[in-house]
Amino acid sequence: MYTNMVLGVSRTDDLDTIRAAVNDWVEGHVPEHWRQAAADGRAAIRAVRPRSDYEAWYPTFAASGMAVATWPVAYGGLDLTVDQARAIEGVIGPLNLGRLNPLGLHNAAPPLFAYGTEEQRLRYLPPIVRNEERWCQLFSEPGAGSDLASLAMRAEVDGDEWVLTGQKVWSTWAHRSEFAICLARTDPDATKRKGISYFLVDLASPGVDVRELKHMGGEVDFNEVWFEEVRVPAFNVVGAVNDGWRVAGATLAGERQMVAGSGSGGVDRIGGSGSDRLLSAIGDVDPSLRDRVMGLHSEERIRSWTNARVRATVKAGGTPGPAASIGKVHQGQLNQHLQLAACDLLGPAANAWDGDWLEMPYEVKGMIRSRANTIEGGTTEINKNVLGEKVLGLPREPDPHHGAPWKEVPR
Ligand SMILES: Cc1cc2nc3c(=O)[nH]c(=O)nc-3n(C[C@H](O)[C@H](O)[C@H](O)COP(=O)(O)OP(=O)(O)OC[C@H]3O[C@@H](n4cnc5c(N)ncnc54)[C@H](O)[C@@H]3O)c2cc1C
Numbered sequence: 001m002y003t004n005m006v007l008g009v010s011r012t013d014d015l016d017t018i019r020a021a022v023n024d025w026v027e028g029h030v031p032e033h034w035r036q037a038a039a040d041g042r043a044a045i046r047a048v049r050p051r052s053d054y055e056a057w058y059p060t061f062a063a064s065g066m067a068v069a070t071w072p073v074a075y076g077g078l079d080l081t082v083d084q085a086r087a088i089e090g091v092i093g094p095l096n097l098g099r100l101n102p103l104g105l106h107n108a109a110p111p112l113f114a115y116g117t118e119e120q121r122l123r124y125l126p127p128i129v130r131n132e133e134r135w136c137q138l139f140s141e142p143g144a145g146s147d148l149a150s151l152a153m154r155a156e157v158d159g160d161e162w163v164l165t166g167q168k169v170w171s172t173w174a175h176r177s178e179f180a181i182c183l184a185r186t187d188p189d190a191t192k193r194k195g196i197s198y199f200l201v202d203l204a205s206p207g208v209d210v211r212e213l214k215h216m217g218g219e220v221d222f223n224e225v226w227f228e229e230v231r232v233p234a235f236n237v238v239g240a241v242n243d244g245w246r247v248a249g250a251t252l253a254g255e256r257q258m259v260a261g262s263g264s265g266g267v268d269r270i271g272g273s274g275s276d277r278l279l280s281a282i283g284d285v286d287p288s289l290r291d292r293v294m295g296l297h298s299e300e301r302i303r304s305w306t307n308a309r310v311r312a313t314v315k316a317g318g319t320p321g322p323a324a325s326i327g328k329v330h331q332g333q334l335n336q337h338l339q340l341a342a343c344d345l346l347g348p349a350a351n352a353w354d355g356d357w358l359e360m361p362y363e364v365k366g367m368i369r370s371r372a373n374t375i376e377g378g379t380t381e382i383n384k385n386v387l388g389e390k391v392l393g394l395p396r397e398p399d400p401h402h403g404a405p406w407k408e409v410p411r
Contacts, residue, residue, distance in 0.1 A: 006064045011080060015087040018080070022066070022091040029060050030095060038095045043277070045096050055131075058100055062130040066092065067099050075121055076129030082312065103173065104128035104135035108181050111198065111250040115239035124179075124200065136177040137251065138168040138201070138225055143411050145170075146382045148183075149192045149245060150411055153227065155184035155199065162186075162199065162237070164230045172376075174210045174223040177203060181251060187242050188407040195406055198244035200236040207231070217368040218358045255377045256324040270373060272339040272366025275300045281345055289344055296338050303327070303334060325383040325391070332373040332380055339367035 007021045026035065037044040061067055062076065069085040071077025080088070099105055109128060112121050127133040144151040153166030164184050174180065180201045187195030203210065207230040212220045239247040275297035282293060306327060342363040343350040350364050360368075374380040388394040401409040 007066070007078065009078070009080070009084075011084070013084070015083065018084050018087045019091050022088050025064060025066075026091065026095065029064070030097075031057070034095065041276075042096050054098075055100065058131055061097055066097075068105070068129055071125070071129070075125035086312075100131040101128055101134050103137055103177075104131075104133070104179075106254040107137050107251045108135045108179070108200070110254040111181070111238050111247045114250045115198075115247045120200075120235070120238065133178045134173065134176060136171050136174040136180050136203075137255070138171050138174070138180045138182040139248065139251075140170045141167060142169050146379055148248075149196065150406070150409065151183055151185060151196065152411070153182070153184040154188075155186045155197060155232075157186075157234075158231075160234045162197075162232045162234065164199065164201070164227045164232055166227055168225040168227075170213075170222050171210075171225045172222045174203065174225050175212050175220065179203060180225070181238075183244055183248055185406065186244075189405050190242060191403060192406040192409060193245040195242055196244040196248070197241050198238045198247040199232050200238060201230065201232055205230050205232070215372070217360075217365055252378065253324050256328040256383070270376070271335060271369030272342060272363070275338060278338070278342055278345060285345065289341070293341055293345070296334070296341055299334055300338070303331060306330075325378075325386045328377060329380050329383045329387070335373050336367075336370045339363070339370040343367050 007018075007025055009018050009021045013021075033048050034045060037048045065071075065073070065076065065078035066088050068075070068077040069080045069088050070082060071079070073079050078085075105128060109125060112124060116124075124133070128135065138153075139148055139151070141151050141153065153164060153168065155162045155164045157163075162184075164182070166184065168182070171180070180203055182199045182201045183196050184199060185195055186197040189195065201208070207228040209226040209228070211224045211226070213222050213224060214220055215222065238244075275293060278293050279297060282290060310324065310327060346361060346363045349361060350367075353359060353361055353364075378386075385397060389396055
């Protein structure tokens, strides 16, 4: 039985032993002022822990294996059971030790587990856990978003390499990533879902051009990425050639889970903050606004319990499956309602502030960012289609080009 060298625990240890080992680790490795701030909640932690400090300290956390406690040791985890991992979370949860490299953990790792070779997992998973190789996702194209399977980036084989040419868009964090998961068309004569392959691309390769895009909050989060004859080794195809659509399913389920807040990355929402912050700021407001915030608070509690159930299923070896779409649809709308309420609580200061538009209040920034929640990771409309077809068993959306080769379908 393997015993982890840092924590000194293994699968046979009871939960109290695990908690004691984690407590020891926390005392020896988490800076004291972070621990003290944890007693006062997440906002207090954020106040004493700038992101740069957290990133500099992160290798210590990654080396403990606790970031992915149920993963095998060879991939950077601890090979612990789901219950043991939950015991760890119980101890470290209040310290708010968020996982870095969320697209590596949620989007790149699931297909590697489901369809990758052992060599691919050993090569790519440990640097994801350590945040040494950061990942982005190159799926969407100008002509292929909701209808992703119609994508046109071309990949042609040349000896033991593939040569990729085309354009991707909305590529979150491509400007600060080392690697990308990427879908490209390897057989234009096949139907649109059959001729796609799934690639792992080193963004330092010649021919890759990453161009930043600003979103309406003013920040640069995503990019256009152009490929001009980018050479990718055959080793970096995940799953079988032309079977990339199936492989992409593992990424898309992981992504929906992350956006829904049920991923393991400790991300509760993308944009703004939760109802606890609203409650602490509520003061003496109009009763109808107070009612609204309380309603949102209840809804958020329900969301977090549902997320906990999905997380437990995943940690127990299951997949979130199409049901992840329920969380995605709910969380997207809920967060938009929360961030609008935050602006209403702020009052006139949400409409006018000193300084330029980039100095907008946190609440306004959160509200603007939350508008993307019903688009990113698949739009609400598309997720409702998934729910209708895969969960409720309703008839499929009609497709007049069903069965036609991709190259004959108008785009
Ligand atoms: C913040 C953000 C980050 C993103 N990050 C990434 C990333 O890292 N990597 C990546 O590959 N992509 C990323 N995306 C892209 C995202 O996946 C797409 O925007 C999304 O899938 C929608 O595609 P589209 O923008 O082309 O819209 P379209 O597909 O053109 O849709 C336009 C509208 O039509 C509706 N619609 C389309 N088809 C149907 C249908 N069949 N039934 C009902 N309604 C329909 C849609 O719901 C939408 O309202 C990101 C997007 C955002 C907003």
